[in-house]
Amino acid sequence: MLAFLAKRMLAVIPVMAIVAVVVFLLLRLSPGDPALVIAGDNADPEAVQRIRVALGLDQPLVTQFWVWLRHMLSGDLGTSIFSKLPVTDLILQRAEPTLSLALATMVFAIGVAIPLGTIAGATAGSWLDRSLMAVSVVGFSLPAFVLGYCMIYVFALQLGWAPVQGFTSISKGFLPFLHSIALPALTLGLAYMVLIARITRASVLEMMGEDFIRTARAKGVVERLVVTHHALRNAAIPILTIIGIGVALLISGVVVIETVFNIPGIGRLVVDAILKRDYPVIQGVILLFSAVYVLINLAIDVGYAFLDPRVRY
Amino acid sequence: MTAAPLANLPIVEIRDLAVPLPDGGDRRNAVDGVSFSVAEGEIVCVVGESGSGKSITAQAIMGLLPKIFVKPKGAILFEGEDLLKATPARMRSLRGSGIGMIFQEPMTALNPVHTVGAQIDEVLRAHLTLPAQERFARVVKAMEEVGLPDPERMYYSFPHQLSGGQRQRVLIAAALILQPRLLIADEPTTALDVTTQKQILQQIRDLQRSRGMGVLFITHDIGVVAEIADRVVVMKSGRMVETGSVERILTAPEADYTRMLIAAVPTLEAARPAGPVHGPLALSVKDIAKTYTIRSAFGGMREIAALKPTSLTLHRGETIGVIGESGSGKSTLARCITKLIEPSSGEATLTGDGAQKPFRRRMQIVFQDPFRSLNPRRTVGQSIIEGPMNFGTTKAEAWEKARELMALVGLDPAALNRYPHQFSGGQRQRISIARALAMEPEILVADEAVSALDVSVQAQVLKLIDDVQKRFNLAILFITHDLRVAAQICDRLLVMHRGELVEQGSVRAVFSAPSHDYTRRLLDSIPGRRAAA
Structure with a gap:
């Protein structure tokens, strides 16, 4: 087990290295010169050149990469070209809303999806199952920004249950925090929830036909335990896989939802940075998102081994 | 078995059982007009080919018919109580405690993600309230009784770490841990190797003798019938063809179908002459051979010879x-x-x-x-x-x-x-x-x-x-x-x-x-x- 863990952790290194190279090249090779942007429309060529030197943009690409990589490894993500603040600080400032949104969304989506999907799978063909699946089609085909504005219209403007936009820090109390995060989390989580629910339903349904379900019933196990202890437990691996894959959905959703609900999070930070070609910020955020994605999927890989004793690496 | 007269008391008595098929099936009833009983201390074999309704009959007794079947007609009396009239809760409480059941595929009949001990223990948890140590002791004892080696260690094994025969023993232990009066065995040895089959059949017979329980044994194999049965029920297309003692059925079958079944069993007589074939x-x-290399986490290698050099x-x-x-x-x-x-x-x-x-x-x-x-x-x-x-x-x-x-x-x-x-x-x-x-x-x-x-x-x-x-x-x-x-x-x-x-x-x-x-x-x-x- 320890050997497997160590091996899996080591495998993260090349993945992250490739991500680093791609992130670096993507921005350097994309059109548009940050020195020009910084210097403004009327700058003379010499001023632009001075800015280039100051940013190290006159160095060969490889040198730039090494310098950048050394900084990354020492935890220095660089300095924003515009705000002159360290990127690490910028991200940390914005981390709370995004982290809150992501966590609330996952708790909501997983917490609702697994029970619903399990019930639907165990009672396949019932009215409950059919209505769940019908709702899920709608939930999955509705884009988050459309859904977001609909939610704002119904729950914030018409019913007045939630604020229209903005974010209240948890330091100002849990309930106001929850109040501000509920609508965005619901909006962001719907597609994720539907995805997990459908996979849960399909996997549980498949497991309900297995021989060991019949054995459990023959032992006199109550149906509730037959479903949870036997069917759901065996369905855990595909469910976990989809939760991991869905994190990508979540990350891209965060960017949209933070804009719709005007939440000052990392998603907004990166959108603003892209518009201004603020390279260090873009790189920092992409690296962070990639690391989160890779680490969550690492955790899920390790989770397989705990969930299924046949999985040994 | 000490009390001989007890041997005639029926544990389960099936009277005119009919299991209707959903509309559009090839016949109206999956099982029709089936009546037989299993008494204390006897092994009754239900024998028939696929589609004979033998497994449906067993599932009807357990109350585990697949949902597509409508409610069966007739009566299934288990120690006098009609199971077809019992509530689902009553049926659940009988399954595992009054009636135990084992199945054909020991590979898939066990849940792969739980230890085998926990899966035997589940019967105790479903029916009794006992402290954990006592349950553990009873599970270990049950595993010992069915001949599983080193039960205290094997308790923590997962099904995939056991052989087919061991898995079937685990299922038998789970089915019998609460000393049920009736064991239903649905083709329990069909998926096993012939040498393993012999041991499992022996095991079932030994346990049945020592506990005096009734066994309803379902099989398609006349050879297995000859090994284990006291009485035989022959089924075909959902109906009973004939029933009688194993000696009578095997030596003097009355129905043509039974005769055909017995005759169809291949004998060990070589059908072809022993001399060499002279074709080109x-x-x-x-010297064809196949070895698989297994890599361990630390880069070590282990070779497994699936096939040693063979010529023909x-x-x-x-x-x-x-x-x-x-x-x-x-x-x-x-x-x-x-x-x-x-x-x-x-x-x-x-x-x-x-x-x-x-x-x-x-x-x-x-x-x-x-x-x-x-x-x-x-x-x-x-x-x-x-x-x-x-x-x-x-x-x-x-x-x-x-x-x-x-x-x-x-x-x-x-x-x-x-x-x-x-x-x-x-x-x-x-x-x-x-x-x-x-x-x-x-x-x-x-x-x-x-x-x-x-x-x-x-x-x-x-x-x-x-x-x-x-x-x-x-x-x-x-x-x-x-x-x-x-x-x-x-x-x-x-x-x-x-x-x-x-x-x-x-x-x-x-x-x-x-x-x-x-x-x-x-x-x-x-x-x-x-x-x-």
């Missing part, structure tokens, strides 16, 4: 039987020869005149499971013509050939446009044979080709294989675990054990004077020898 050499295998020769018109149990390497040998897997060393050479023909036109395979070896989304015609067309035959020609072959294997050529699920298992296996013959091969490899079939169907398919062999002068490599089947069709036998060829010779020689200890054990384990003797 078709296949020569020299096969002539046109000859059938060689490769016999052995699971893990013996017989399927690995077949796959290496057919180039479905790459052998680690050695080679199989096709000899004879067709040297310019492509390999797959010269050697074809019929697989075990006719339910899965045909593509369900293609008509059987498409499946048959696919091979020849890959090698350049025109569609019209291939189709014409397919029509001929269908007639040859005893099916209506018009059925070529149907899909595999519209055929029975035996018909599908005929189609598989037609598909193989469409390539006009010289060598046919049959990998457990009749193992999934009912005995009566098995006999017909064996006859078909025999016919096509004569007609096309085929060389056949016949892989089977069933010695009785091998005796029917083979000229020579190769006995495999743990990846090694341990014995070979003519069927007659191997059966009458087995030289290897393993062959003797194999022969001794064949069910029904007790009755035949």
Whole structure:
């Protein structure tokens, strides 16, 4: 087990290295010169050149990469070209809303999806199952920004249950925090929830036909335990896989939802940075998102081994 | 058993049981007019082929009929209580405590993600409230009783770490831990090797004797009936054909169907003469071997020899039987020869005149499971013509050939446009044979080709294989675990054990004077020898 863990952790290194190279090249090779942007429309060529030197943009690409990589490894993500603040600080400032949104969304989506999907799978063909699946089609085909504005219209403007936009820090109390995060989390989580629910339903349904379900019933196990202890437990691996894959959905959703609900999070930070070609910020955020994605999927890989004793690496 | 009169008290009595089929089935009732009883201390075998309703009857007793069935009619009296009138909660409380049940597939009947101990313990948790240590002690004792080695350690094993026989013992332990009055065993040994089957049958009989419980034993195998039954119920198409003591049924069957069932069981008499076959050499295998390398996490390597170097020769018109149990390497040998897997060393050479023909036109395979070896989304015609067309035959020609072959294997050529699920298992296996013959091969490899079939169907398919062999002068490599089947069709036998060829010779020689200890054990384990003797 320890050997497997160590091996899996080591495998993260090349993945992250490739991500680093791609992130670096993507921005350097994309059109548009940050020195020009910084210097403004009327700058003379010499001023632009001075800015280039100051940013190290006159160095060969490889040198730039090494310098950048050394900084990354020492935890220095660089300095924003515009705000002159360290990127690490910028991200940390914005981390709370995004982290809150992501966590609330996952708790909501997983917490609702697994029970619903399990019930639907165990009672396949019932009215409950059919209505769940019908709702899920709608939930999955509705884009988050459309859904977001609909939610704002119904729950914030018409019913007045939630604020229209903005974010209240948890330091100002849990309930106001929850109040501000509920609508965005619901909006962001719907597609994720539907995805997990459908996979849960399909996997549980498949497991309900297995021989060991019949054995459990023959032992006199109550149906509730037959479903949870036997069917759901065996369905855990595909469910976990989809939760991991869905994190990508979540990350891209965060960017949209933070804009719709005007939440000052990392998603907004990166959108603003892209518009201004603020390279260090873009790189920092992409690296962070990639690391989160890779680490969550690492955790899920390790989770397989705990969930299924046949999985040994 | 001390109290002899008690032996006649029925534990379960089935009266005029009828299980209606949903509308559109091939008959109105899956089970109709079935009445029999199981008394204390006796083993009643329900024997019949697939579709006879024997498993449905067992499931009806357990209250575990699949949802598609409507409520059964008649009565099932368990110690006087009508189970068909019992509430679901009452049925649940009876399952596992009053009635235990074991199933055919010990591989899939256990939950792969829980330890075997926990799965036995589950019965205790479902029916009793006991402290954890006491439950653990009872589980260990139950495991001991069914002959599982080192139960305190094995408690924490997962099903995939156990052999098929051990898994079945775990299921027996779970079914019997609460000392139920009745054990229902639904084909419990069908998926096991013959030597393991013998041990499990012995185990069930011992436990039944020591506890005086009633056993309802469902099987398709007359040999197993002869081993274990006190009384027999013969079923066909959902109805009882006849019932009686095991001696009476086996020696003086009244119904034609019973006679047919008994006659269809292949005997160990060699059907072919012992002399060598004088056809031209078709296949020569020299020191073929397969080893798998397993890499551990730290880069260490372990080699597992699935097949040790094996040589054989096969002539046109000859059938060689490769016999052995699971893990013996017989399927690995077949796959290496057919180039479905790459052998680690050695080679199989096709000899004879067709040297310019492509390999797959010269050697074809019929697989075990006719339910899965045909593509369900293609008509059987498409499946048959696919091979020849890959090698350049025109569609019209291939189709014409397919029509001929269908007639040859005893099916209506018009059925070529149907899909595999519209055929029975035996018909599908005929189609598989037609598909193989469409390539006009010289060598046919049959990998457990009749193992999934009912005995009566098995006999017909064996006859078909025999016919096509004569007609096309085929060389056949016949892989089977069933010695009785091998005796029917083979000229020579190769006995495999743990990846090694341990014995070979003519069927007659191997059966009458087995030289290897393993062959003797194999022969001794064949069910029904007790009755035949």
